[in-house]
Amino acid sequence: MGASTQVPDFKVGILALQGAVREHVGVFSRLGVEAVAVTDQATLEAVDALVLPGGESTAISRLLETSGLLEPVRRRVKDKIPTFGTCAGMILLARSVSDGRPDQHQLDGIDIDVRRNAFGRQVDSFETDLVVDGLPSDSRTRIAGPAAEAFHAVFIRAPLVERVGPGVEVLATVEGTDGERRAVLCREGSCLVSAFHPELSGDLRLHEMFLESAFASHVKVPAATASRSKQ
Ligand code: GLN
Numbered sequence: 554m555g556a557s558t559q560v561p562d563f564k565v566g567i568l569a570l571q572g573a574v575r576e577h578v579g580v581f582s583r584l585g586v587e588a589v590a591v592t593d594q595a596t597l598e599a600v601d602a603l604v605l606p607g608g609e610s611t612a613i614s615r616l617l618e619t620s621g622l623l624e625p626v627r628r629r630v631k632d633k634i635p636t637f638g639t640c641a642g643m644i645l646l647a648r649s650v651s652d653g654r655p656d657q658h659q660l661d662g663i664d665i666d667v668r669r670n671a672f673g674r675q676v677d678s679f680e681t682d683l684v685v686d687g688l689p690s691d692s693r694t695r696i697a698g699p700a701a702e703a704f705h706a707v708f709i710r711a712p713l714v715e716r717v718g719p720g721v722e723v724l725a726t727v728e729g730t731d732g733e734r735r736a737v738l739c740r741e742g743s744c745l746v747s748a749f750h751p752e753l754s755g756d757l758r759l760h761e762m763f764l765e766s767a768f769a770s771h772v773k774v775p776a777a778t779a780s781r782s783k784q
Contacts, residue, residue: 647667
């Protein structure tokens with residue numbers, strides 16, 4: 554990605570309790586940005602952006618509780634750390650979830666309601682090409698192929714977005730089994746969520762888009778705070 558947009562020493566944390574952690578680390582390192590696995594509070598406090606990966610939201614929720622990370626993660630999300638939730642991560646960041654466990658925790662990072670595994674009645678997983686609003690056009694991070702302008706999305710027991718709040722931007726949709734178009738990529742302020750797994754398609758542009766807005770919000774931090782947080 555463009556060197557001019559990079560923020561020196563910027564560090565992305567991938568919540569590493571369960572799920573597709575290594576794949577996200579790999580994408581960020583291909584983009585030249587440091588990514589670390591977050592399993593404890595000290596590491597969580599030291600990162601500038603946070604990814605909640607795909608996996609199993611019920612398991613991640615339980616592990617958030619047993620690891621003691623639930624409240625610290627909640628706090629960072631509430632304080633608007635740039636956050637990217639993919640699949641199970643989208644479920645955790647939603648305001649509410651249907652077909653979850655009754656004791657499943659919600660981080661309420663984005664004003665959407667989701668239903669777990671709702672694309673998955675007939676097919677457990679599927680792939681499709683998405684048209685995404687606002688994707689960066691850097692040709693080095695775009696995969697080649699007939700649909701190079703589209704983003705190839707891998708869905709694995711994906712959540713269905715059933716409600717989108719008024720402040721939420723819908724950046725991509727897919728036609729559901731009922732013929733309705735359903736949001737699969739949403740953003741509200743510092744929080745970006747996808748129902749699919751962008752870390753599995755070899756296309757770096759969504760991670761790049763996430764970093765661009767994370768970098769933009771990072772430079773707005775007053776200089777004194779920013780330099781203190783780097784010590
Ligand atoms: N169905 C899973 C859940 O409920 C999410 C699947 C995924 O992350 N690929 O958490």
